[in-house]
Amino acid sequence: MKLYFAPMEGITGRIFRNTYESVFTGQIETYFAPFISCADKKGVSRKDRRELLPQNNPGIRLIPQVLENRAEEFGYLAQALKQLGYDEINVNLGCPSKTVVSKGRGAGFLKDPEALDRFLEAAFETCEKSKQRLSIKTRLGMEETEEFERLFEIYQRYPYSELIIHPRLQRDYYKFPVRTVFFDDAWEKRKNDQVIYNGDITKCSQIAALKEKYPGMPALMIGRGFLMHPYLAQMIRESEETENSGSDQPSPEHVKKLWQFHDSLYAAYKEEMPGMKVVLFKMKELWFYLGESFPITDDEAGKRHKKALKQIRKSQRYEDFDGAVMQLRQG
């Protein structure tokens, strides 16, 4: 089973990807870059270019993602990405954030299936000419699950390379339980196997059931699970090699890798980011998820975790952050 690293804006940028790959080499088949939008008629902004340049992502299979609702802008982006060497593009039809949705982009595009259909027609035509593959990453709809029937029918008419479904509505954001039955329905009705599940996979022990439920699915896309437990991909690989269903308990080797990843990322951010405030902001963002590897149980260890995680959230200087991390490192 291939593993895809989900795009996460503000988190899984170039520095993150390179660090992850250097520690967990070869575990992830494809990284999806966080969304970009068209910068004037140039297509890709200087900042995004730096993120996406293949030489800045060595040894990584990267798929850029675009967040657009106008065919013309999509065309500029596709062309610019082609020039950067990308033969595959992903289109974002899932971002639930208010600022994006209010502009009719991301999940906001789902409320106008006719306009979406016209956009996809033009986008696939562009990609056919430029010989680029186009994949779709979508939610079920904006407000009601009934919306998905029409959306799925539209998607099925296009030659997408992959259809990645995160079975939540826009109004569910990231918290409301995933609406798995609607994914199951899409899987039943799929025209080919290039349909990929994404959502709330955080444990190795979930994988066997997913494989059984969706035989032939080429990959699973995981986002926050990899941030909560950076060794999750390695655990999944190991359980596949040994053909057991996988323990969710990390081994000392996994924990060692977690720290190796953490420390390398911290060092890389310090080297590349402009100052302590930004570095700490980035690290706290990671810890929002990574904290899940340090559970707040009722025992002494749980109390220590709670105190240290709070100290991380409040830290304003490296000393405070480092002190809190040291507490967690001691178990």
Ligand SMILES: Cc1cc2nc3c(=O)[nH]c(=O)nc-3n(C[C@H](O)[C@H](O)[C@H](O)COP(=O)(O)O)c2cc1C
């Ligand atoms: C902080 C954050 C940023 C995200 N940014 C993007 C993005 O740029 N593009 C996108 O398609 N999805 C984005 N997502 C959604 C994830 O790619 C993924 O679909 C979602 O988190 C569900 O998968 P998971 O439960 O495995 O995390 C983001 C999610 C989070 C939490």
